[in-house]
Structures are given as structure tokens and as C-alpha cells.
Amino acid sequence: MKKVFSSADEALNGVLKDGMTIAAGGFGLCGIPENLIAAIKNSGVKELTIASNNAGVDDFGLGLLLQDRQVKKMISSYVGENDLFMQQYLAGELEIEFNPQGTLAERLRAGGAGIPGFYTATGVGTKIAEGKETKEFDGKTYVLERGLRADLAIVKAWKGDAQGNLTYRKTAMNFNPECATAGKITIAEVEEIVPVGSLDKMQIHTPGVYVQRIFAANHEKRIEQRTTRAA
């Protein structure tokens, strides 16, 4: 059961299908699977539904998939950094399902954990709860949200091993562990593949059972808001 692949293209071989649902890790441009996104763009696959907190920027991250109109629908909490997204959305060419950020994270976690539905107070009394079931617990109203699984999850980790064990770095972790659990197939790109046994066993944020394919690649790691203080 060889999990290690040599490139994004090789790792995606036989996996992509028009109309599939993809869960993508990352927050803004931080911790995004940038090599997999680029390879998905080059593959020409279409009609994608993508669950990702954000939609990248016009020329980087998931924004790349908008250039050739490969995305049918986004499930996101915030897409404000992407002009192309707005144009396509306002032109009716792109569907958006807004999920509160915590609800999106929990939906992916629940999907991966075999939980088809859970109740949250988030969004009760707002547009987000319209058309959804609500229920009272101890006198307070909660809305039923569904677990979310994806045909494919693409995630970016710091280091990984041949067993698929992954460890993340700082806030580049974000949605990646949740996406990894929600994919029927999960592909991880890492900065470095290390020998099995060299990751700290108490710090394997994503155990290998969740990862079917893994490859190492370079990462540009573009910064969206470079803010500094005087030295």
C-alpha cells in the first residue's frame, strides 16, 4: 500500500471527476494545498463543488480555479478577497453557500466522524437558519446542521511520513485536519516527507488512516496581509 507519490499530478491520477465535491484546507492563503490546486487547474476538471473557508485571491489559491470557470459552487464562510469570485457570482455563474466559519469546521469534522447532523446556536434567527430544522434544548433554540463529506480532500501539512501521518505548523493548521477526515480520498502535500517514526507520536495531528496519498513539494506561501511593527 504505497502512499507516497512524486508530484501533485501523480497523486491526483485517476481521482478527479467532473462534478465532484472537494474539501480544501487553508485559511486565506495560509496553509493551502497550493500544488494540488495548481494541478487541479491544469487538469481541466469542471463543475466542482468546493468546501473551503475562503476562495483564494484572483491569481493564487482557489482563485485559480475560477479563471477557467471550473467551480460550480463554493461552500465558504468568507470570500471577500477575491474580485473574480464576485464577478462570477454577480453574473450568476457561480453559486455560493455561506456557512458560519465554526459551522463549516464542525460540519467537516462531523462528516469525517460519522455524525450526520448536530445542533448549534450559531445562526439561529438569521438567514443561515432559514429552511433548516430547529430544536429546543433546555429552553434555548438550536439549528440542525449537517455533517459534510467530500469525494476528495486536499490538504497541506508541514511534515508527513510514508504512513500518511501528518503534522502541521502554527496557524497553517486551520481547516486542514478537518478536511483530511472528511475526504473519501484524502491527498496531502507536505514540505518534507520524513522517515516513519521520526514525527513526535504525541504531535501527529492527522493520523495516517485519514491519508491515502502524500507527496512533498515546494510552497510559495504567499502572504495576504503583510503587517509589521517597527523593529
Place this chain on the structure above:
Amino acid sequence: MKKVFSSADEALNGVLKDGMTIAAGGFGLCGIPENLIAAIKNSGVKELTIASNNAGVDDFGLGLLLQDRQVKKMISSYVGENDLFMQQYLAGELEIEFNPQGTLAERLRAGGAGIPGFYTATGVGTKIAEGKETKEFDGKTYVLERGLRADLAIVKAWKGDAQGNLTYRKTAMNFNPECATAGKITIAEVEEIVPVGSLDKMQIHTPGVYVQRIFAANHEKRIEQRTTRAA
């Protein structure tokens, strides 16, 4: 906001009340908050409801609280190692609510995460689902289980710092992180209190926000099933 206390007795000062609900970490005798349990025994507090995967053995762990009949009810998945438990249960002196192990873990996690209810396939069609709501998702039946919070959570970690950050060791982690999130007050006992900043920031399994009080103590770490192979 001083979180560091000198002993179990000091850390429990002002916290215990008859009739309260306590969530206790540990699996069997592994990773149990043994000093807090001993201090709770000595306090004489009564009518406790305790959520814990197991009930200890007769003379160690939560079994100690049965000796003086301090426990009214256990919420557990397996209590087979405790004769005293069985005697009190069969005599009608002790109530038991069995939860499947994964359901118990998820109930504590959900309680701590502000999720009052979730659906699981675990236990559907069994006694466990009797009297509980069920719901179909995509043609399959699931049972509604409730999030669980506790007045007090007692957990055992390997190392902790003055901010309440905790890190666990091997399978002594088990239910401890979930219990830590489910407590309205959470008290952690650790083997060592280390300087703030010395724990690996990617390996803080329980962030300090969940821990109100912490102390260091010695741990007997009794082994339940000592099994070995020839060297």
C-alpha cells in the same frame, strides 16, 4: 489570575458540593486524576454523579469513592473491573447509565463545544436508543445523543504550565482532553509544572483556556493488566 495550586486539597477548595456532576478523565486506571480522586474521597462530598469511562477498581481510582458510598450515579461504558460497584449496583444503591464508549467521548466533546445534541448510528436498534429520538439521514436511522457538561472536570496530564496549558503522554491521554472541555470548572493534576513557553506549542493538547486550576503531584500509575512477552 493564579491558576497554580500546591495540592489536590488546595485546588479543590471551595469547589465540591454534594450532588454535583463530575467528569473524570482516564481509561481503566491509565491517566486517571488519582490525587484528585483521593482528595474527593477525603472531602466526604456525597451524592455525586460521575461521568467516567470506567469506575476504577475496588481499592484504586474511582472505586475509592464507592467505599463510603459517595457516588449516586455513574455514566460509564464499562465497569467490569470493580466488584464493589457490582455489589452496590445490585443492591440498588448505585445507579448506572451505560453509554457506548464513543458516544460518551463525543457527548463530553459536544458539551464542551456548545453542541447540545448530535446524531450517531451507534446503538440504533438497541436498549441504548430506547426512549431517545431517532432521525433518518439519507435513508439511515440515527439516534440523538445529548452534549454533556459537568460542574467539575478532573483530569490528569503529563506536563502543564501556569497558563493551564496541558500535554498528555501516550494512551494516558484518552478521555482527559474531552473532560477538560466539558467542565464548568476544570482542575488538572500533572506530573510536572514547566515554565510557560517550554511546552511545544503544536503539542498543547488542552489549551489553558479550559483549565482553571492546576497542581503537580506524584502518581502511582497502577497497572491493571500487566502483560509481557519474553525479552
Place this chain on the structure above:
Amino acid sequence: MPWDRNDMAARAAQELEDGFYVNLGIGIPTLVSNYVPEDYDITLQSENGMLGMGPFPTEEEIDADLINAGKQTVTELDRTSYFSSSQSFAMIRGGHINLSILGAMEVSETGDLANWMIPGRLVKGMGGAMDLVAGVQRIVIIMDHANKAGESKLLKKCSLPLTGQGVVDRIITNLGVFDVVEGGLKVIELAPEVTMEEVRNKTEATIVGS
């Protein structure tokens, strides 16, 4: 003399208590961190997965893997811990964060909040705002008392789509501090030289009590 942005942020800092875990929204709320009393031990949560957020980095400290929820580069502290998004929102939704200070477009006299969407205009999304207002123990809003057209942003009923229903505890505007109470908004404090009459004139929401 009404408060300016910094005055409002300084006033909001009075909402802090020693030991608090706090989530600050984008904009004026970010300024609150400049006014934390020195002897207070305050921990900032960033909902993208960080507890214990430090100041902006120097040019040399910039790390692409270390940003806040506004996607700005930040730094870590000794106390910092990192975790995934579902764990971050478990913390928020579960009521473990003491206080969140956020901006707003509109607040109603029953504590409804609108701060994520203007129909007909570009919709960017709610991000983590709906989870914060539903889960955090106490919600304090900082905003101008009136919009650019001079209309009250403290309303009987919000006209914009809600972020949360009955979620706001306190509002700090350039004119004063207001609590959501039974029957409407109660004036807690007025900015210097601001009168009750001025507040009544400039507020659509019901002002209750003295």
C-alpha cells in the same frame, strides 16, 4: 465632545477583567489591545486557530504560517497554543471565551446584531462572526452612533440581515456606553459633553431609564 476611535477602544478596554480570554474583531476592536491595563493577564484568541496572539512581527519575524483571523501576519507568545478550526470554534461555541469585542452596522434594542451583509451589495460572508456572537460569554460592540448619512445605527429593529438574535450585551459608540436591557437600551455612560438629550435625538432605539 464625542469619543474618537481611540477613545472608544480605550473605553472598551475597561470591559476587560484580569485573566480574560478575548476575541477582538477587525477594525476599531483591534485597537483595544493597545489599552490593556499593564497588570492584567489577557489572552487573545484568533479564531483561525491560535490562543495567545502576540503583536505584529518585525520585518525579520514575518512567518507566512502565522497569521490572525484578519489574515495579518502576527507573532506568538510564550503562552501560545495552536489548534485546528473545529477546535477553535469548539472553544468559541462552548462559551470558553469570556469576551468578544466586535464592530457592527446595526444593533437593535433587543440586542440583535447586523454586521455581515448588505443586500444588493457585494456579499463577502460572515466569517466567524455568527459563531462568536452565539458562543462567547459577553458581546460588546464598538461602532459609530450614526451611519454616514447621519442615521442612527441603534435601531428598534435591524433592517439588515442579522448576524445574531438577542446576542449583544453592551454597545460603545462615539456618544457613550449602552446596555441592552428589558425594554430597550440603557445609558451606562456618556462621552464628555454629550447630553442625554443629544443621545435621545440621535437614537432610534428606545432609551430606557434615566
Place this chain on the structure above:
Amino acid sequence: MPWDRNDMAARAAQELEDGFYVNLGIGIPTLVSNYVPEDYDITLQSENGMLGMGPFPTEEEIDADLINAGKQTVTELDRTSYFSSSQSFAMIRGGHINLSILGAMEVSETGDLANWMIPGRLVKGMGGAMDLVAGVQRIVIIMDHANKAGESKLLKKCSLPLTGQGVVDRIITNLGVFDVVEGGLKVIELAPEVTMEEVRNKTEATIVGS
């Protein structure tokens, strides 16, 4: 000649596929790990929070912080990862474990399983069994064909309280291998010298097919 415990465990090992993640129950299922083909990469999950369980420790290796779900001391491997109980059962409930091999008191012809409780006797609890049978991709049962009184444990309907409803895929007994199919149990394989007639005589459940 019916199979003994080790024969049954060896037969159950044929259910493994290279790369499988497996959870083995207490008792005979534990023996299956002795029969894993050498060229197979199999990872054992222990539901108390460990993926990649190693063999029992030597006396020197014993670590009180390292036990399996049967509370026995075990060892770790290079591949091992540790995690909390909710994460462990997320893995199980979410269908990420390929196979679980468990013992049973009774199995019905519709795949119902009873293995946790005998009313009127001491009740120990179901532990993780209900989660395993509800969540793991494939459930294989190893048990004696008959109980100590000589009565079939493969029943039309379980008499004991269920662990799961319609959850069993395959049953390995001392007499053979049986699949739960439409209409009843199908004989997949017989132990040496065991005949279909013997199976029919010793089985209360409906035997379908040849």
C-alpha cells in the same frame, strides 16, 4: 474436524487485506494478529487512543501510560500515533477503520449482534463495541458455533439485548465461515470434515443457498 481457536484466528486473518486498518476485539480476535501475512502492512487501532499498536512489552519496556483497550500493557511502533477518545471514535464512527474482528454471544441471520449483556447477570457495559459495529466498514465475528449447552449461537433472532442491528458481515465459527445475505446465512467455507448436514443440524438460523 472442526476448527480450534487458532484455526479460527488463522481463518479470520484471511479477511485482512494489505494496508488495512483493523480493530481486534478481546479474546480469540486478539490471536488474529499472530497470523498476519508477513508481506502485509496492517495497522492495529486500539480505541483507547492509539493507531499502530505493537506487541506486548518485555518486562523492561512496561509503561503504565501505554495500554490497549483491554487495559493490557502494549508497545508502540514507528508508525504509532496517539489521540484522545473522541478522536479515536471519530475514526471508528466515521468509517475509517476497514475491519473489526469481534467475539459474540449470539448472531442473528439478519446480522444482529449480541455480545455485551446477559439480563439478570452482572452487567459490565458495552465499552466500545456498539461504536465499532456501527462504524467500522466490515464486521467479522469469531465465535463457537454453539454455546456450552450445545445450542446454536447463530439464531433466527437474538434472544439477548443487541449490540447492533444488521451490522455483521461474516461469521467464523469452529464449523465454518458464514455470510449474512438476503434471507439468511450463506455457507462460504466449511471446516475440514464438517458437512453441510452437520451445519444445518447445528444451526438455528436459516442457511440459504447450496
